[in-house]
Amino acid sequence: MMDIVLQLLFTGIGIGAVYALVALGFVLIFRATNVVNFAQGEFSMVAAYLMVVFSVDLGWPYWLSFLLSLGGMALLGVIFNLGVYYPLRHRSFLPVIIATIGASILMANSVLAIYGPQPQVLQGWFDTPGIQLGPVYLDSQYLLIIAVTILLVIFNYWFFERTMLGKKLQATSQDKEMASLLGISVSTMIMITFIYSAVLGGLAGILVAPVLFVSIQMGSTIALKAFAATIIGGFGDVTGAIIGGLALGVIETFGAAYISVPYKDGFAFLVLIFFLVFRPQGIFGERVAEKA
Amino acid sequence: MKLTRRDFAAGIAAGIVAPHIISSARAQGATLKIGMCAPVTGPAAESGGYAIKGAKLALEAVNKAGGVMGKQLELIVEDDQTTNPGIVLAFSKLASQPDIVGFLGSIRSTQVHAMAPDVLKLGKPVMIGGTDPNLTHMGNQWLFRCRPNDSYSGSVIADYGVNTLGKKKWAVLHSTDAFGTAGGKALTESLTKLGSTPVLDQGYANQSQDFTPVVLAIKQSGADILGSYFTFENDLGIFGRQLRQLGVNIPWVGSPSIVNITALKLAGPALYGTFGVADYAEDSSEASKAFGKIYRDAVKVAPDNQSSWTFDAINVLSQAIKTANSTDPGKIREAILAIKKFAGAEGEYNFDQNGDGLHGYNIVKNEKGTIVFDKHIESNG
Numbered sequence: 001m002m003d004i005v006l007q008l009l010f011t012g013i014g015i016g017a018v019y020a021l022v023a024l025g026f027v028l029i030f031r032a033t034n035v036v037n038f039a040q041g042e043f044s045m046v047a048a049y050l051m052v053v054f055s056v057d058l059g060w061p062y063w064l065s066f067l068l069s070l071g072g073m074a075l076l077g078v079i080f081n082l083g084v085y086y087p088l089r090h091r092s093f094l095p096v097i098i099a100t101i102g103a104s105i106l107m108a109n110s111v112l113a114i115y116g117p118q119p120q121v122l123q124g125w126f127d128t129p130g131i132q133l134g135p136v137y138l139d140s141q142y143l144l145i146i147a148v149t150i151l152l153v154i155f156n157y158w159f160f161e162r163t164m165l166g167k168k169l170q171a172t173s174q175d176k177e178m179a180s181l182l183g184i185s186v187s188t189m190i191m192i193t194f195i196y197s198a199v200l201g202g203l204a205g206i207l208v209a210p211v212l213f214v215s216i217q218m219g220s221t222i223a224l225k226a227f228a229a230t231i232i233g234g235f236g237d238v239t240g241a242i243i244g245g246l247a248l249g250v251i252e253t254f255g256a257a258y259i260s261v262p263y264k265d266g267f268a269f270l271v272l273i274f275f276l277v278f279r280p281q282g283i284f285g286e287r288v289a290e291k292a
Numbered sequence: 293m294k295l296t297r298r299d300f301a302a303g304i305a306a307g308i309v310a311p312h313i314i315s316s317a318r319a320q321g322a323t324l325k326i327g328m329c330a331p332v333t334g335p336a337a338e339s340g341g342y343a344i345k346g347a348k349l350a351l352e353a354v355n356k357a358g359g360v361m362g363k364q365l366e367l368i369v370e371d372d373q374t375t376n377p378g379i380v381l382a383f384s385k386l387a388s389q390p391d392i393v394g395f396l397g398s399i400r401s402t403q404v405h406a407m408a409p410d411v412l413k414l415g416k417p418v419m420i421g422g423t424d425p426n427l428t429h430m431g432n433q434w435l436f437r438c439r440p441n442d443s444y445s446g447s448v449i450a451d452y453g454v455n456t457l458g459k460k461k462w463a464v465l466h467s468t469d470a471f472g473t474a475g476g477k478a479l480t481e482s483l484t485k486l487g488s489t490p491v492l493d494q495g496y497a498n499q500s501q502d503f504t505p506v507v508l509a510i511k512q513s514g515a516d517i518l519g520s521y522f523t524f525e526n527d528l529g530i531f532g533r534q535l536r537q538l539g540v541n542i543p544w545v546g547s548p549s550i551v552n553i554t555a556l557k558l559a560g561p562a563l564y565g566t567f568g569v570a571d572y573a574e575d576s577s578e579a580s581k582a583f584g585k586i587y588r589d590a591v592k593v594a595p596d597n598q599s600s601w602t603f604d605a606i607n608v609l610s611q612a613i614k615t616a617n618s619t620d621p622g623k624i625r626e627a628i629l630a631i632k633k634f635a636g637a638e639g640e641y642n643f644d645q646n647g648d649g650l651h652g653y654n655i656v657k658n659e660k661g662t663i664v665f666d667k668h669i670e671s672n673g
Binding site for chain 1 (some may be wrong): 333338340468494505512539560
């Protein structure tokens with residue numbers, strides 16, 4: 001019995017960590033721009049395809065392909081900011097959100113046009129698919145995903161709390177006018193946020209691709225759950241995104257195991273509805289009225 | 293003669309419109325059109341490409357042999373986007389063209405269910421690949437199946453597992469869509485008839501990212517054999533890998549998707565040693581071998597049921613139109629139902645009054661990535 005619980009817990013945390021990585025991208029952009037970037041899932045998909053191009057098609061070393069893919073995502077972040085957000089930055093949030101939805105459709109269909117609809121196989125970072133630890137099988141790719149998520153939590157804390165750039169980004173997200181008066185280049189900070197979010201989304205896509213395969217739909221599937229995780233954790237809260245993602249992964253895995261497999265996705269959205277009704281600010285979010 | 297302004301305007305209008313009318317009339321008469329709904333985009337876009345290629349190969353062969361009723365066949369493809377609303381829209385676009393004499397629907401039962409009311413309203417023959425038995429048993433006389441239905445696959449999987457492999461404790465795993473539910477039900481009923489009521493009957497939702505709870509349920513059930521109905525190959529790939537990783541190595545007999553090219557590519561070694569019921573098996577007959585050869589020559593990949601059923605659908609439809617010597621839907625319907633002992637890539641077609649052309653399945657084995665024909669079992673279910 002215990003071995004089953006441990007196996008489910010490991011898998012739940014693993015899949016939850018993927019949601020958390022994408023959710024983090026949602027949160028960072030929301031904090032900086034007050035809009036939800038619905039193309040965040042497509043960042044994951046594009047990065048996974050870049051890995052296929054570099055690592056599988058061109059046969060370049062895995063680490064080099066990884067770096068080039070993340071570099072490509074940074075570039076995509078720049079293009080996305082300049083092409084989608086920047087021209088609409090003085091408009092209300094609605095046109096920007098619609099523009100991000102349009103951009104996500106454009107990205108998905110561009111990849112479809114260039115690469116075709118065939119799902120692709122991407123090998124994982126390790127030759128060994130996993131290790132047996134007592135009664136529990138630990139998939140090496142999920143181990144890597146969990147490790148990267150932990151490292152990112154530490155990095156984010158250090159970056160946003162201990163570095164000047166991080167504090168500038170925080171200041172920009174809290175009050176753009178005040179940040180501007182203090183000499184912070186708001187547009188540069190927003191640009192950096194888009195780059196970082198694109199890289200984070202890309203990282204999630206590259207890490208999860210060996211498990212879920214590389215397909216046009218992979219981004220939207222993950223993004224939907226990540227969006228739910230963001231609301232559960234508290235929109236705009238970095239810690240909330242991580243906790244929300246992990247909680248969602250664990251809840252849906254245990255819900256599937258002990259209540260119903262076909263309604264697995266339903267559990268995630270039941271939790272989402274519960275939060276929207278009873279705690280719309282999420283676990284870590286503060287009430288809008290309480291914001292200083 | 294005095295040319296009035298009205299005469300001049302009428303002359304100009306006639307001059308503009310006439311070539312269009314003439315060319316349109318010529319186009320209508322020059323070919324016999326067949327409409328095809330296929331997933332050009334969406335999750336099944338890859339297999340949709342194979343389906344279109346299969347249909348085009350049959351079309352080319354028919355046209356090379358002189359066509360039908362002295363006319364060349366023409367294929368009009370509409371994208372069904374691999375969704376139910378998509379296929380309803382695609383079919384309505386095709387149905388609005390009165391010169392289309394017959395159609396190819398979907399290999400997905402859920403999509404055929406979605407388009408079925410419009411098919412009934414239109415009243416023209418639609419060849420389908422969806423294997424939910426209900427499709428040809430719900431009073432829609434215009435659906436004709438070019439694959440064996442799931443009541444047959446269920447009985448063949450059960451027969452092979454119980455009588456050939458000697459396994460009695462079954463876990464049945466199926467998608468919760470129309471195809472998977474009908475397939476799982478058919479397998480469970482066949483097993484119950486054989487005295488092996490499944491120890492686990494488990495459904496799952498399409499596009500799942502994780503199958504750990506399912507694999508653990510199979511492990512806990514104590515099953516010594518697994519029967520499955522997967523709709524999408526990526527689900528099958530993820531499940532197959534997790535099944536092996538979590539140490540479940542019981543024999544596995546799956547529905548046709550287990551031997552699809554995409555599934556073999558995605559799941560790789562996780563599917564080695566598995567068995568599948570396959571409506572198309574290259575070595576099962578001379579007609580199957582012949583199709584395999586022309587498909588490989590043309591497409592450069594191994595053929596599978598995605599392309600073989602559309603290949604047969606075009607051949608059956610054109611044969612029926614030839615026999616009927618008419619494009620009247622009722623006459624074509626009668627001619628399809630009269631088809632007996634017609635050698636197709638999928639097997640020998642003997643249409644029954646429900647519109648089912650095939651009544652048995654091949655059993656194939658995945659031997660290190662190569663699909664090997666084992667035996668053909670004609671259904672007794």
